[in-house]
Amino acid sequence: DVKVTQSSRYLVKRTGEKVFLECVQDMDHENMFWYRQDPGLGLRLIYFSYDVKMKEKGDIPEGYSVSREKKERFSLILESASTNQTSMYLCASSSQDRTDSYEQYFGPGTRLTVT
Amino acid sequence: DQQVKQNSPSLSVQEGRISILNCDYTNSMFDYFLWYKKYPAEGPTFLISISSIKDKNEDGRFTVFLNKSAKHLSLHIVPSQPGDSAVYFCAASFTGGGNKLTFGTGTQLKVEL
Numbered sequence: 514d515v516k517v518t519q520s521s522r523y524l525v526k527r528t529g530e531k532v533f534l535e536c537v538q539d540m541d542h543e544n545m546f547w548y549r550q551d552p553g554l555g556l557r558l559i560y561f562s563y564d565v566k567m568k569e570k571g572d573i574p575e576g577y578s579v580s581r582e583k584k585e586r587f588s589l590i591l592e593s594a595s596t597n598q599t600s601m602y603l604c605a606s607s608s609q610d611r612t613d614s615y616e617q618y619f620g621p622g623t624r625l626t627v628t
Numbered sequence: 629d630q631q632v633k634q635n636s637p638s639l640s641v642q643e644g645r646i647s648i649l650n651c652d653y654t655n656s657m658f659d660y661f662l663w664y665k666k667y668p669a670e671g672p673t674f675l676i677s678i679s680s681i682k683d684k685n686e687d688g689r690f691t692v693f694l695n696k697s698a699k700h701l702s703l704h705i706v707p708s709q710p711g712d713s714a715v716y717f718c719a720a721s722f723t724g725g726g727n728k729l730t731f732g733t734g735t736q737l738k739v740e741l
Binding site for chain 2: 546560561603616618
């Protein structure tokens with residue numbers, strides 16, 4: 514059974530704190546993604562990675578950075594958390610195998626509140 | 629610029645009836661479309677997909693229709709069940725796009741008894 518896990522389900526941080534969100538997948542997938550979900554805005558791509566140590570900006574990268582030191586792990590970093598980063602953060606992974614049909618597998622999400 | 633649009637933020641249907649969720653896209657390069665279902669406090673789960681070489685794909689109670697000329701796809705759920713109550717997202721990708729998905733804003737489906 515495929516699995517994507519995220520380090521925390523709920524997180525409360527203060528403005529200005531550095532925040533780390535961790536994601537681990539056990540499917541040996543090459544691609545990993547970070548999204549945020551906000552009401553009325555759907556899922557928006559923050560960053561993605563095709564391989565270890567590689568990263569690409571998504572649609573809303575400002576205020577975020579990422580790290581991928583191992584194939585199975587993709588970390589999202591909020592350098593200095595702000596209240597407008599309060600959101601649901603979702604990690605996903607997918608295979609580069611074309612036969613896998615672009616399907617992405619999602620973790621359960623981290624509900625981050627910045628006060 | 630919202631390339632994938634779900635214009636109905638919510639939909640209410642009676643149990644046993646058909647649910648039809650709609651999605652429009654603007655990017656002609658999209659050639660693969662997916663529907664995801666999301667319950668509160670859970671990650672989205674894949675439901676069904678369709679390639680642009682087809683106009684219909686069925687999987688049990690779920691059918692996705694694609695109208696390329698209108699840049700429109702729809703998800704039909706028949707019969708609708710209370711457990712189908714969730715947020716549904718359509719997503720699109722294209723060959724050479726690096727496996728990235730562009731998601732719509734979602735439609736909250738409520739199936740009432």
